[in-house]
Amino acid sequence: MVVVGLVVVGAVVLFVTERVPVDVTAIAVMVTLILLEPWTGISPSEGISGFSSPATITVLAMLILSAGISRTGLVQIVGRRIAAFAGDRLDKQLLATIGVAGPSSGFVNNTPVVAVLIPVVTEVANEGGTSPSKLLIPLSYASQFGGMLTLVGTSTNILASDTAASLAGEYPGLRAFEFFEFTALGVVVFLAGSAYLLTVGHRLLPERVPPAETRVDTYGVADYLAEVDVKEGSDLVGRRPSAVAERAGNPVEVVRLLREGDRPTDSPVDERLAAGDTLLVRAGDDALASLAAADELAVERPKDADEAFEAAGSGDRPVVEVVVPATSFLVGETLRSASFARRYDATVLALRSRGDTVSEPLGDLRVQAGDTLLVQAPPRTLDRLRRSREFVPVRETAEPDYRTDKIPHAVAIMAGVVGFVALPWAGLGEWLVALTGVGAFALLAGLQQDILVTALAGVVAMVLTGVLDANELYDSVDWDVIFLLAGVIPLGIALEGTGAAALLGAAVAAAAVHLPVVVVLWLFYLVTGLLTEVISNNASVVLMIPVAAAAATAIGADSFSFVLAVTFAASTSFLGPVGYQTNLFVYGPGGYRFVDYLRVGAPLQLLLSTVTVLGIAAFRGIA
Known part of the structure; x- marks a missing residue:
């Protein structure tokens, strides 16, 4: 004892x-x-x-x-x-x-x-x-x-x-x-x-x-955004965007890479810089001051953060919020150690933790359960995030991919799961026997089932009717x-x-x-x-x-x-x-x-x- x-x-x-x-x-x-x-x-x-x-x-x-x-x-x-x-x-x-x-x-x-x-x-x-x-x-x-x-x-x-x-x-x-x-x-x-x-x-x-504020305003991202132009003759030409952070000597996170004026690249992480490229970066004042001191770079704050995102291709890389539940692999990890950017081809613009928006560099910050991430990513990534149990989306995607044609099947299955447990089948059978004199109605008592049995039967029915794919069961x-x-x-x-x-x-x-x-x-x-x-x-x-x-x-x-x-x-x-x-x-x-x-x-x-x-x-x- x-x-x-x-x-x-x-x-x-x-x-x-x-x-x-x-x-x-x-x-x-x-x-x-x-x-x-x-x-x-x-x-x-x-x-x-x-x-x-x-x-x-x-x-x-x-x-x-x-x-x-x-x-x-x-x-x-x-x-x-x-x-x-x-x-x-x-x-x-x-x-x-x-x-x-x-x-x-x-x-x-x-x-x-x-x-x-x-x-x-x-x-x-x-x-x-x-x-x-x-x-x-x-x-x-x-x-x-x-x-x-x-x-x-x-x-x-x-x-x-x-x-x-x-x-x-x-x-x-x-x-x-x-x-x-x-x-x-x-x-x-x-x-x-x-x-x-x-x-x-x-x-x-x-x-x-x-x-009704934009998410950029809500998180105060505009205070940390800047546009960096790569000039002719820069020794950064031919190098990856991460070289900009090395040049600054301070944490700089590349949000988007614009090429040929207004054409966004698919993945800024893997691109090689060229003269005339414009980087939209998230950085603090010290990092920007270091970049501005270089003659081959032009640095300025965007006048309108929302317009900057739109110009940077937010149409094909929208900005969304996701919550990190306690079961997420990110809990206790940093964005860098979890390789979040490469795993999801996504950029974390801001993080809200314990009610406050975090202003310091995010790469080495340990994520806690309940934190909310402001993420910019392509639609295919947003769909992965929405379907994953690692994250809970705060806002719906423009065209959520629901299986609405399976609603009648799902409702019928849940009704069966509940009905075979909750309805008094034995009493109903006895009442019908007394009313009609047909003894066969007594067999209705056999329909009474335990919730364990009906729930498992419902799982099988969900797969057989296509409400769920078999490979989705474990997830x-x-x-x-x-x-x-x-x-x-x-x-x-x-x-x-x-x-x-x-x-x-x-x-x-x-x-x-x-x-x-x-x-x-x-x-x-x-x-x-x-x-x-x-x-x-x-x-x-x-x-x-x-x-x-x-x-x-x-x-x-x-x-x-x-x-x-x-x-x-x-x-x-x-x-x-x-x-x-x-x-x-x-x-x-x-x-x-x-x-x-x-x-x-x-x-x-x-x-x-x-x-x-x-x-x-x-x-x-x-x-």
């Missing part, structure tokens, strides 16, 4: 500090539990059971299904059509954002929903003269509300269901969640959270990003989430098997002996919510559900109600950008700072903790 407790403490420390990726931490926990089997009770077969867990496989399948929906463009199309009525009124823009993100997240995993809606919402804001900062945090929060409408809204719900089912032998009140188990409560939470965002929340958000999965689930599930088994969870539950019960049950339930919600802010939401569910069940049993309360409170708290993270991936997605595009989440999220967390706990008491009872 003590050893398991030390493993838990070590895991929490690693999750909080993020010295290693959270999925690697989870696997390390799994290995540690197996190696210490005499004290943890976790055999090798139990240690790797997370990989075969129904929760892990179901989450994997749902991520693929969500990717299929995204490939059709359905969410984006619905978002644009509903947002069309918003105009320049903030209340309508908020209503459209919440109205699309929330319900969609109930049936499609909320992480990809936010990823595909960021460009839509950003355009709605800019076209309506509203700062995107007013809409992007509400987008993230609304997706979290919506994720609590059904079992498949978040991976946390699925893991919580599996964890509760595994504890049913110890706590008879526990079982797996039904598909619409908490939909009524989810609707109440969604309405309460939406009302808050529509009335109070948006007033607490600053306008970090001005509306559709957030493998860090899968390894995280596989790694933390054995930790929950160890907590329960060694009696550590029961001991913690008894300690909580003893401390709360004089408190009303509803207050204890509320405290579990708050503790889980705070824990989710510093470690993974999936890890917090695995840690807290066994303790909550044990504590509820010790005080004579309904253990299932306590599990629901933990599940809702773990799936709604509002206090910072790192507690939930959707919060991180909007961090850079909204120009937010940490305090923005805290200012809006703290009152919301208190509101929803109260609404959720009172809702559980009203719908289920807690005694």
